[in-house]
């Protein structure tokens with residue numbers, strides 16, 4: 458599929474990569490989220506678990522509202538995926554929220570998919586911090602339903618598909634911003650095979666659910682069965698994919714949340730009708746969806762932001778290849 462993508466859409470990964478140097482992507486992530494959520498990030502020298510970690514205070518109107526730590530590059534023996542880790546629950550007037558991203562991005566040029574992952578994980582991070590002014594720890598930060606937990610992060614992924622946003626930080630070695638025409642082709646290529654990839658995701662969801670409820674003696678056969686009925690992409694025999702499926706322990710039966718949250722994430726984007734950097738929409742999103750944390754049902758938060766209950770229309774259009 459990769460070769461086809463390059464020839465059919467004229468998107469060469471090495472060309473795309475030349476616009477995404479880690480240091481400028483970092484500046485981009487911080488700038489974009491600072492503008493969206495009316496915060497600033499101040500680099501602070503604090504003791505952490507490794508010298509690679511960069512720590513920032515999250516500040517609004519001169520007040521510190523939380524602290525984040527970014528541990529972003531691979532090293533021997535480190536967690537080898539990308540995730541947001543909770544450190545301290547924010548309790549209003551008593552404890553500032555604190556969280557960390559642990560990722561494995563290159564120090565130089567990044568793949569666009571990695572930039573997307575950076576925005577995704579940062580979506581969890583800002584959720585953790587902005588929802589960190591609660592009276593009770595149980596409602597603080599990402600204390601929301603599993604059905605919704607991936608929605609803020611998957612929504613923020615959309616910012617890396619917007620030429621206007623990308624051109625604020627994606628520049629090549631000559632300082633030229635990423636061409637709009639290239640971003641258009643990237644968006645087209647991204648839609649290619651989308652439904653097929655979603656079917657693989659549905660396979661992961663089926664495996665996660667059925668291994669949890671059935672507890673089979675023969676894990677391999679049950680796993681192969683659920684991929685077989687979900688996707689036309691055949692499993693490799695003897696691959697034992699379940700053995701490296703980390704979500705099976707972290708998310709249990711809830712892998713389905715990636716698609717269910719995506720239904721909500723696609724709908725949330727319709728609340729940004731003035732564009733992804735529209736300040737009024739972003740402020741409303743922050744107030745109605747992120748800041749309440751787990752203090753209200755997620756469906757109610759989403760309905761407050763959208764002015765109606767969420768529905769599957771935007772997700773269905775996205776499945777068909779459309780993007781707002």
Ligand SMILES: [Zn+2]
Nearest residue numbers: 577581607610
């Ligand atoms: Zn996530």
